[in-house]
Amino acid sequence: MKLLAVLVIYMPDDSDYNQIVSNIKRYINGIDALIVWDNTPSLDHKDVLRIHLKELMDDQEFMKLIFMSSGCNCGLSYAYNRAIEYAKQNGYTHLLTMDQDSKWESFDKYRSFAEIYYKREPLAIIGPSINEDEQSDILKNVPNIINSGAIIPIALFNKIGGFCERFLVDGVDVEICYRAQRYGIPVYKVKGYGHLVQHFGNMTFFYFNGRLWHCTNYNTFRLKGIVRNHMLIVRNYPEQSDTKERLRNVYLKQYTIAILLKEKHKLSKLWSIYSSLIKGILTTKSLDSTYSKA
Numbered sequence: 001m002k003l004l005a006v007l008v009i010y011m012p013d014d015s016d017y018n019q020i021v022s023n024i025k026r027y028i029n030g031i032d033a034l035i036v037w038d039n040t041p042s043l044d045h046k047d048v049l050r051i052h053l054k055e056l057m058d059d060q061e062f063m064k065l066i067f068m069s070s071g072c073n074c075g076l077s078y079a080y081n082r083a084i085e086y087a088k089q090n091g092y093t094h095l096l097t098m099d100q101d102s103k104w105e106s107f108d109k110y111r112s113f114a115e116i117y118y119k120r121e122p123l124a125i126i127g128p129s130i131n132e133d134e135q136s137d138i139l140k141n142v143p144n145i146i147n148s149g150a151i152i153p154i155a156l157f158n159k160i161g162g163f164c165e166r167f168l169v170d171g172v173d174v175e176i177c178y179r180a181q182r183y184g185i186p187v188y189k190v191k192g193y194g195h196l197v198q199h200f201g202n203m204t205f206f207y208f209n210g211r212l213w214h215c216t217n218y219n220t221f222r223l224k225g226i227v228r229n230h231m232l233i234v235r236n237y238p239e240q241s242d243t244k245e246r247l248r249n250v251y252l253k254q255y256t257i258a259i260l261l262k263e264k265h266k267l268s269k270l271w272s273i274y275s276s277l278i279k280g281i282l283t284t285k286s287l288d289s290t291y292s293k294a
Contacts, residue, residue, distance in 0.1 A: 001115050003151070004092035006035040006083035008076055009049065009100045020100050021056040027107040028061050031096060035086065037079040038069040075168030076147065084162050087154050094118070099148040103197040110194035114151050123159070125152050125180055125187045129195040139188045143242040144177035149196045152176075159183055164287050170222070171229030175287065178237045206262055215258040220265070220272040227251050227273050231280025236287050252277070 005027070012020060028034060038049050050067050057065075068082060080097060087095055094114070104110075110128055117126065127145030129135055150173065160183050164175050177187045201216035218226070230247045237243065252273065259269045 001118060002091060002093045003031045003096055003111070003114075004033050004035065004083065004087045004090075004094070005031045005096040005098055006037060006080060007098045007100060008037045008039055008079045010039040010073065012040070012049070012100065016100070017052045017056060021053060023100065023103050024053075025057070025061065026104040027096075027098075028064060030107045030111040031064070032092065033064050033066055035066045035068055035079075035083050037083070038067070039073045039075070039079065040069075041072050073168075075165065076172050077163035077165040077167055080172075081162040081165065084154065084157050093154055095152050095154060097147045097150050097152070099198070101199050102148040104149075104194060105197065106194035108194070110149075110190065113190060113193035118153065121186075123153055123156050123185050125150060125156070125177060125185065127151070127187075127189055128193075129189060129191045130198050131195075133189075133191065133195065135189060135191045138192050139190060142187055142189045143181075143240055144174045145187060145189055146198065147173040148198060156180065156185060160185070166232075166287055167229045168225060170226040171233055174230070174243060175233055175236075178233065178240050178243075182237075204262070206258075208257065208261060213254065213258055213261075215262050216255070217263060218269075220268050223255070223269055223272040224276040227276040228280040228283075231277055232283065232287060235280070 007024070009020065024034065036049065036053070040049075050065075053065065054062055066086070068079075070078070076097075080095075083095060086092075114126060118124075125145065128149040130146065130149075160176075160179050163172055167175065180187060201218050201222075204215045204217065206213055206215070227247070230243055230251060233240075233243050234247055255273060256270065259266055259273075263269060
């Protein structure tokens with residue numbers, strides 16, 4: 001397995017670089033190369049990023065980095081698809097997708113597991129357990145996994161197409177997992193061979209009506225993407241009940257209650273959610289693009 005990782009970075013400030021490098025160091029020795037894709041809307045920023053990382057990494061680690069950028073916030077899918085192109089051109093066999101704030105625990109165990117697993121089942125998407133996962137089986141067939149920590153064979157993209165560039169951030173992982181399953185390709189979550197510590201928004205918690213609720217504190221732009229994209233996924237993959245339930249119970253019910261009770265900018269956030277729901281219902285149904293055959 002020749003493993004290419006892609007890490008998408010967006011708007012880091014000076015205080016972020018130490019944490020980004022610390023996270024990279026947790027998996028850099030287990031990969032063959034790392035594309036650092038900067039989605040910050042400035043071509044000049046790519047050089048700033050390179051300088052900061054060079055100062056914080058040793059030479060051997062830094063030599064594995066490949067810096068790319070389009071000079072704008074083109075979204076995760078666009079960056080991932082450029083990484084797929086690079087992998088095909090340079091002989092990489094698998095792609096690892098990563099977020100800047102994801103922290104690996106025992107990545108070497110995960111890599112070793114993947115090496116053995118893909119000899120048995122060449123086409124599949126796998127991802128690690130996240131945070132305090134209660135999964136008991138080593139391998140669990142799941143509807144979808146999150147982007148960060150996912151390993152995908154490059155050959156899979158030849159069969160199903162790449163990531164759907166209609167989505168900037170949210171729903172990217174769900175859509176490609178659902179599309180893979182339509183082609184008979186399984187999606188598995190791996191337990192017991194390393195895991196990932198992942199933060200979802202600037203999360204805060206509160207009790208209401210006898211149960212624990214959470215606030216993501218997402219801004220209006222992020223809320224629009226979440227609801228619109230998942231509504232499109234519901235329409236394009238009606239056989240998948242998982243997203244229907246998440247849309248209804250989390251993105252509509254949970255988010256609405258949390259915003260009404262605890263979050264700021266209530267009206268603008270609620271407008272973002274429900275106007276995006278309508279937009280997802282009314283917009284063109286197909287998710288077809290150059291890289292998506294949904």
